[in-house]
Amino acid sequence: MMENIDKRLRAEQFRDRMARALRETGLSQSALARAAGVDRSTISQLLAPETARMPNAQVVAACATALGVSSDWLLSLSDRPESAAQLLAASMSLTEAPRALVDERIFAWHREAEGYKIRHVPAALPDMLKTRALIEWEYAPHLGRTANQAIGASQDRLDWMRQANSDYEIALPIYEIDTFARAEGYYFGLSEEIRLEQLDRLELLATQLYPRLRLSLFDARKLYSSPITLFGPLLAVIYIGSHYLAFRDRERVEIFTAHFDRLVREASYGARDVPRYIRGLRAQITGLNLPMRSK
Numbered sequence: 001m002m003e004n005i006d007k008r009l010r011a012e013q014f015r016d017r018m019a020r021a022l023r024e025t026g027l028s029q030s031a032l033a034r035a036a037g038v039d040r041s042t043i044s045q046l047l048a049p050e051t052a053r054m055p056n057a058q059v060v061a062a063c064a065t066a067l068g069v070s071s072d073w074l075l076s077l078s079d080r081p082e083s084a085a086q087l088l089a090a091s092m093s094l095t096e097a098p099r100a101l102v103d104e105r106i107f108a109w110h111r112e113a114e115g116y117k118i119r120h121v122p123a124a125l126p127d128m129l130k131t132r133a134l135i136e137w138e139y140a141p142h143l144g145r146t147a148n149q150a151i152g153a154s155q156d157r158l159d160w161m162r163q164a165n166s167d168y169e170i171a172l173p174i175y176e177i178d179t180f181a182r183a184e185g186y187y188f189g190l191s192e193e194i195r196l197e198q199l200d201r202l203e204l205l206a207t208q209l210y211p212r213l214r215l216s217l218f219d220a221r222k223l224y225s226s227p228i229t230l231f232g233p234l235l236a237v238i239y240i241g242s243h244y245l246a247f248r249d250r251e252r253v254e255i256f257t258a259h260f261d262r263l264v265r266e267a268s269y270g271a272r273d274v275p276r277y278i279r280g281l282r283a284q285i286t287g288l289n290l291p292m293r294s295k
Contacts, residue, residue, distance in 0.1 A: 011052045013076040019047055021067040021074075035066035095244045105244070109231050115165045116232020119260045123227040123239055125180060126170055131201050133194045166232075168213045171263040173220040177202075181281040196285060203278040206271070215274050216267035223263055230257055 022032060029047065033040040038059055046055055055063070057071075064071040072078035095105055110118065120126065125134070181199065183190045206215045218225075227239035236256040238245045247253060264270075269277050 008052045010076065011054050014054060014074055015047055015049075015051065017069075017074050017076070018063065018067070021069050022047075025067055027067070032063065032066055036062035038062065095246060097239060097242055097244050106229075106237075109229075109235060109237065109246075110166070113166060113231035113234050116234065117167045117169060118232065119169045119171070119230040119257065121171050121225045121228045121260065121263065124176060124186065125172070125198070125202075129202060129205055131194070131198050134190075134198050137190060137194060167211070169260075169264065170213070170215045171225070171260060171267065172215065172217055173225070174217045174268060175220055177217065177278070177281065181285060192285060196282060199278050199282045199285075203275045203282075206278070207275050210271060214264075214271035216264050216271055217269040217274060217277065218263045218267045223266060225259065225263055228256060228260070230260055233257075 022029070027035070029043045030040050033043045036043075036059065042055070042059065043063075045051060045053055060071050060074055064074050067074075070078060097105075124138075127135070130138075179185045180187045180190070181195060183192075183195060187195075202215075205213065229237045229239075230253065231237070233250065233253055234248065236247045236253045238247075238256075247256070
């Protein structure tokens, strides 16, 4: 008897959801039958009151496709009417990443996550912590607008961070700041004057803004990370060069958050140690050769 009750309940739920989808799409029973490749009488029987008939998997799939919903939702196996493709599109997006500081998409994500902690592994030194001289050296060949506009935008981001209710946690690979200090690799040709000014600014901000801003250094030989920004529990964004790959589903955001937290937990230099490490780099540049803190 219980099996019959369950069968009737499943049929009633299927009928209700199919009727709801028909109303929302505006399709007639005849139009649905044509789209699903079945007789109109089949659709009429499935929608008939008190019927206990359940269609086979092929008919369910065809009706779901025609109605723009998932088969699982029609069968009450899911509360989300979207298809798998629609769910994927909603949870993941690809957005163009301009080679400029004036990036309204990134700033919009920051505003959306105001009040949440923002975790960040930058592709290079964090833009909002850079000096004007470094920004001009780095971005001048790429900016589609004046350097003053770009520098102003960078300052706006830093000012917003200071005023917003969001805390920032930045994890940077040690090699990034080391190669910067030595003017190697990406930073080849960068003058000593610019490097010293930038290190002074990093030390000042890492000290002045702590604990709202926490900067740590991790060893990429032990733990590697692609450039990524986590906007609280809302969004995880991976920078892949010309585009941002953004995830909004909770499971992936939690995975990337755990990854970031491990970078901080196992960092070679935590937020309290970074200013001293920066002073050591500065001393190496000026030839003072003061001992750097090691672990």
